[in-house]
Amino acid sequence: MASKPTDKLDFGILHELIGYRLRRAQLVFFNSFSSACNDLGVSPGLFGVLVLVKQNPGRTQTAISQALGNDRSAMVAAVDKLEKKDLVERRPSLTDRRSYALYLTENGERFYQQLVDRVLQHETDLEAVLRPGEKDLLIDILMRLCAGRTSD
Amino acid sequence: MASKPTDKLDFGILHELIGYRLRRAQLVFFNSFSSACNDLGVSPGLFGVLVLVKQNPGRTQTAISQALGNDRSAMVAAVDKLEKKDLVERRPSLTDRRSYALYLTENGERFYQQLVDRVLQHETDLEAVLRPGEKDLLIDILMRLCAGRTSD
């Protein structure tokens, strides 16, 4: 009898590889984050920009992009989107006429509170499968795995 | 005095969010996996296909794609690449003339051993920052985070 496509497959070493498990888990998080926040029009990437601008008002696009570990060219479209949504504004830098200083707008400040509530609720939902202390340990392990290989 | 782009930024809640930490860690893994295996011409995604074909010879493209959690249309280019590298072959299914049965080629079998050695070495390198028992716990936590939300 031929095997059906829905039969469980043997994953071999795949299930024991940290890289594969990270990819699957990250995909789950990405999708559920998007579901939780797509009515607000904020992707995981844009959320990261918003947090850094909120916590570090007045920084340049390049500084934000370096902190997030991606190229400054990618920041252009991101800030464009956030500006169009009236969440972030580019102000001319007082000290360097080549660069902009990024700030949350008034609307962005209000929006940010609402967004963070939503994100923390999402986080809480997904933490439901963790036992006490496991979240902190998970974060700690993930940071160690990045140590020396990223800018943050 | 103006802040320099290289100053450390305040990440606020970002560093405490599982989703963000997963994304950063996954990026580190993806990049180091690519460095370790790009001379072999195998990406993380192609590696997943190879493992599933090795462990489940004779399955269809659709079965493999479902197990990996992506669309069957994406399998076409993947199997094309693996066939061009003489690692995988499409054999006509004996029971269903619409579908192919996937197998590793002879060359693919030899290549697979070498590739797995490389991947396990890569895994070992990255496990260096983990304490005894933490890897199993990490895998367990990551699988729990996926439970009920993926096909595997």
Place this chain on the structure above:
DNA sequence: TATTGTTATACTCTATAACTATA
């Protein structure tokens, strides 16, 4: 009617190179 492999297509994310205006 439903499914397999395929194609065409599009969208996101990301990186590189080159340009401009400044420094």
Place this chain on the structure above:
DNA sequence: TATAGTTATAGAGTATAACAATA
């Protein structure tokens, strides 16, 4: 010379819709 923002561009990766052959 070097840097900030920008643009054009290209490459993955991924998803949808539609089609022909087959079930």
